[in-house]
Amino acid sequence: MLSSVSDSARPGVPSPTEAGVLLRLEGITKRFPGVLALDGVSFEVRAGEVHAVCGENGAGKSTLMKVISGQYQPDAGGLYYRGEVCRFQSTSDSEAAGIAIIHQELNLVPHLTVAENIYLAREPRKGWLIDRAALHRQARQCLDRLGLDIAPNALVKTLSVAQQQMVEIAKALSLNAQVLIMDEPTSSLTGSETEKLFAIIHELKRTGVGIVYISHRLDELALIVDRVTVLRDGRYVSTENLADTSVEKIVAKMVGRSLDDVFPKRTSVPTADVLLRVQGLTRQGVFHDVNFELRRGEILGFAGLMGAGRTEVARAIFGADPIDAGEVFLAGQRLTIHSPRDAVRQGLAYLSEDRKHDGLALKMNVAQNITLAHMEAVSNRAGMIRFDKEQDAARHYIGALDIRTPGSSQVVRLLSGGNQQKLVISKWLFRESRVLFFDEPTRGIDVGAKYAIYQLLDQLAGQGIGVVMISSELPEIMGMTDRVAVFHEGRLVTIRPTRETHQEEVMHYASGRSVPAAS
Amino acid sequence: MTERQKDLFQKFAALASLLGLVAIFSFTSSAFFSVGNGMTVALQVTSIAYLGIAATCVIITGGIDLSVGAILALAGVVAAMLVKAGAPVPLGMFAGLLVGGLCGLINGLCVTVLKLPPFIATLGMMLVARGVALQLTDARAISGLGESFAELGNGSLFRIVKIGADGFPDVVFVGIPYPVVLMVVLALAVSILLNRATLGRHLYAIGSNLEAARLSGVNVNGVTLFAYVLSGLLAGLTGCVLMSRLVTAQPSEGLMYELDAIAAAVIGGTSLTGGVGTVSGTVIGAFVIGILRNGLNMSGVSAFTQQILIGVVILLAVWIDQMRHRK
Numbered sequence: 001m002l003s004s005v006s007d008s009a010r011p012g013v014p015s016p017t018e019a020g021v022l023l024r025l026e027g028i029t030k031r032f033p034g035v036l037a038l039d040g041v042s043f044e045v046r047a048g049e050v051h052a053v054c055g056e057n058g059a060g061k062s063t064l065m066k067v068i069s070g071q072y073q074p075d076a077g078g079l080y081y082r083g084e085v086c087r088f089q090s091t092s093d094s095e096a097a098g099i100a101i102i103h104q105e106l107n108l109v110p111h112l113t114v115a116e117n118i119y120l121a122r123e124p125r126k127g128w129l130i131d132r133a134a135l136h137r138q139a140r141q142c143l144d145r146l147g148l149d150i151a152p153n154a155l156v157k158t159l160s161v162a163q164q165q166m167v168e169i170a171k172a173l174s175l176n177a178q179v180l181i182m183d184e185p186t187s188s189l190t191g192s193e194t195e196k197l198f199a200i201i202h203e204l205k206r207t208g209v210g211i212v213y214i215s216h217r218l219d220e221l222a223l224i225v226d227r228v229t230v231l232r233d234g235r236y237v238s239t240e241n242l243a244d245t246s247v248e249k250i251v252a253k254m255v256g257r258s259l260d261d262v263f264p265k266r267t268s269v270p271t272a273d274v275l276l277r278v279q280g281l282t283r284q285g286v287f288h289d290v291n292f293e294l295r296r297g298e299i300l301g302f303a304g305l306m307g308a309g310r311t312e313v314a315r316a317i318f319g320a321d322p323i324d325a326g327e328v329f330l331a332g333q334r335l336t337i338h339s340p341r342d343a344v345r346q347g348l349a350y351l352s353e354d355r356k357h358d359g360l361a362l363k364m365n366v367a368q369n370i371t372l373a374h375m376e377a378v379s380n381r382a383g384m385i386r387f388d389k390e391q392d393a394a395r396h397y398i399g400a401l402d403i404r405t406p407g408s409s410q411v412v413r414l415l416s417g418g419n420q421q422k423l424v425i426s427k428w429l430f431r432e433s434r435v436l437f438f439d440e441p442t443r444g445i446d447v448g449a450k451y452a453i454y455q456l457l458d459q460l461a462g463q464g465i466g467v468v469m470i471s472s473e474l475p476e477i478m479g480m481t482d483r484v485a486v487f488h489e490g491r492l493v494t495i496r497p498t499r500e501t502h503q504e505e506v507m508h509y510a511s512g513r514s515v516p517a518a519s
Numbered sequence: 520m521t522e523r524q525k526d527l528f529q530k531f532a533a534l535a536s537l538l539g540l541v542a543i544f545s546f547t548s549s550a551f552f553s554v555g556n557g558m559t560v561a562l563q564v565t566s567i568a569y570l571g572i573a574a575t576c577v578i579i580t581g582g583i584d585l586s587v588g589a590i591l592a593l594a595g596v597v598a599a600m601l602v603k604a605g606a607p608v609p610l611g612m613f614a615g616l617l618v619g620g621l622c623g624l625i626n627g628l629c630v631t632v633l634k635l636p637p638f639i640a641t642l643g644m645m646l647v648a649r650g651v652a653l654q655l656t657d658a659r660a661i662s663g664l665g666e667s668f669a670e671l672g673n674g675s676l677f678r679i680v681k682i683g684a685d686g687f688p689d690v691v692f693v694g695i696p697y698p699v700v701l702m703v704v705l706a707l708a709v710s711i712l713l714n715r716a717t718l719g720r721h722l723y724a725i726g727s728n729l730e731a732a733r734l735s736g737v738n739v740n741g742v743t744l745f746a747y748v749l750s751g752l753l754a755g756l757t758g759c760v761l762m763s764r765l766v767t768a769q770p771s772e773g774l775m776y777e778l779d780a781i782a783a784a785v786i787g788g789t790s791l792t793g794g795v796g797t798v799s800g801t802v803i804g805a806f807v808i809g810i811l812r813n814g815l816n817m818s819g820v821s822a823f824t825q826q827i828l829i830g831v832v833i834l835l836a837v838w839i840d841q842m843r844h845r846k
């Protein structure tokens with residue numbers, strides 16, 4: 001699937017010439033206390049190209065972008081914009097020059113309108129007052145340029161994430177940006193929204209805008225990228241035309257070794273006994289009459305588009321959201337779950353898609369996070385914590401899951417995404433959970449760390465744990481699960497053994513194109 | 520620096536500024552550095568310390584309690600009224616404590632069940648409790664409470680008095696006032712709670728990430744409720760001790776004490792965004808405020824100037840704390 005990249009011809013895309021270099025960085029070095037974040041990195045962006053920057057977490061991508069946008073000043077090296085030396089002291093300097101950055105976390109004010117957001121802090125004025133007519137007219141023009149069907153007077157909070165992203169792009173263009181930096185722009189977009197974004201990117205290329213594109217989704221690169229620069233451990237590795245390389249080669253450069261396979265071989269075999277049975281689960285307006293069984297040692301995939309109700313079903317079973325009807329049986333016994341607390345006691349675990357928001361206590365340390373769901377195991381009857389036991393538990397999981405941390409008292413906020421994910425898994429293993437609901441287990445995680453997470457999932461299944469893996473990345477579902485349950489608009493459409501189906505068929509069900517007539 | 524070193528540095532910085540204050544005031548006022556004045560300062564600090572410890576627990580959960588000043592007035596007034604009506608002193612004070620706990624319970628229920636923002640819930644309680652205290656007493660002070668009512672606030676442990684050669688009593692050691700003893704016991708107990716008990720760990724977890732704590736099976740509502748009840752109880756205790764010290768119950772007592780308590784916690788490194796804070800830091804913070812007031816008083820600085828200086832100290836302390844946390 002990915003190897004087709006190298007031979008894909010892309011007619012109609014003008015190949016960028018050697019001339020027309022908009023932005024050039026030479027030998028950029030940036031040092032933080034104890035860390036060399038960037039070590040002599042060079043990089044350039046030409047007019048009309050999409051230039052991807054790839055690298056694992058901590059490779060220096062975001063530091064490089066912050067140097068370009070003026071948030072950081074480099075310790076050594078030069079930044080040339082349109083051939084002239086520049087020293088940006090802040091993002092307003094770089095914006096004024098024509099460099100705009102669109103962050104992964106969108107920077108819009110939710111309670112203001114689209115127009116007000118686009119022209120925030122540079123509103124057209126009539127004397128002391130805002131010229132509302134001009135504001136809306138200009139915003140309308142910006143949106144029209146991108147062919148966007150968004151009302152200038154709509155409140156930003158009423159827009160979808162994809163629409164908000166488009167507004168950010170419109171804002172960048174209204175600044176006459178010549179260089180546009182996009183950090184993980186598709187991480188929260190659905191398939192069709194991504195297509196729309198790519199169409200806009202193609203349009204921007206035609207007008208000569210240089211785009212720096214950062215994404216963990218390497219399979220996207222083939223669709224829009226012209227050149228790829230790889231960084232590793234703060235050092236420059238290579239810059240190549242995408243046509244001359246392949247995703248496999250890029251990944252090998254990112255991790256510094258070749259990955260034989262994206263997914264490990266499944267070693268575990270699901271048993272026949274049913275661990276979890278869900279019957280007629282319904283939450284009005286969210287999901288309807290969901291039935292499935294999960295066997296001991298099985299990995300069951302939840303596939304579907306964003307908003308199909310997969311996460312909502314998992315959260316409802318876990319007691320995090322209320323249900324209107326339905327029953328849940330664990331090992332044949334009917335469960336009454338009113339809160340996550342009840343669910344945890346019964347041996348269920350929910351690993352959220354958003355670790356930082358609702359998975360980890362970021363201000364607390366590694367040991368404290370591991371034991372958080374199972375304090376009884378490390379405390380005496382009076383409720384006093386036994387620190388020796390807690391340290392033992394922490395040391396065990398740091399070793400068993402190969403968590404890279406300076407120690408068990410390291411504050412979790414400072415760990416990388418992959419290690420944070422392993423920490424969340426440790427928490428639930430320590431709780432001796434029997435069923436794991438694993439929501440987007442590899443989102444925002446490095447390629448190398450993904451493999452480790454997959455291996456871990458396989459091991460857990462081998463120990464007889466039932467795993468529900470919710471994922472928007474179909475290759476992951478196809479590569480790791482025993483069976484796949486496909487959701488469409490709040491209904492579980494079908495459950496198929498993974499070996500007997502293929503990606504296209506799953507997509508077919510997920511998009512609702514062949515839902516059985518009677519259900 | 521590792522987090523641990525940073526923590527120690529912060530503690531040391533606060534402690535060093537405390538010692539610096541002591542050194543400066545020892546120069547500016549000859550009477551400042553003495554056992555007698557030390558006990559006076561300790562006694563004056565007790566109220567801020569009790570309330571500061573309570574505030575620390577609530578702020579660690581990411582909440583705030585603005586009602587402690589009003590609750591302490593109501594608790595003290597109720598205790599005094601019962602004693603005045605003939606109830607034994609311990610019973611009266613126990614009732615005061617209960618009133619405090621009840622107010623805290625209502626605060627906690629407003630936050631957990633009604634889902635009101637803590638700022639609003641406790642702002643409401645601040646007005647209600649103060650209003651009830653004024654209503655009960657017709658805004659008049661209750662005095663003539665008798666010697667036994669004064670014992671808790673004015674008695675001392677290990678007070679040594681010798682009858683001198685001239686037949687008059689001679690105080691060898693002023694003793695450790697009961698409120699100071701209570702402060703030490705309280706600080707140790709809450710410190711153990713926060714550091715060693717699962718309940719304390721859950722307080723930090725809720726403040727650090729409420730949703731993560733909930734999904735980990737932490738009884739979020741129960742633990743939050745506990746923080747507010749504890750805060751109410753400690754406010755009630757403060758009320759009893761303070762009124763006993765004055766041997767008068769004033770319904771207008773404790774005005775703005777909640778702000779002193781929050782200031783003590785913040786100077787001691789408690790983060791208003793939750794998840795961070797220690798009892799030892801808060802006690803140091805309380806002493807910084809107390810010693811500033813006492814030392815400035817003894818050096819003849821006016822009350823207005825004192826306010827200005829304490830305000831500046833709070834700004835400085837929080838600014839330094841923020842610097843420490845930046846990257």
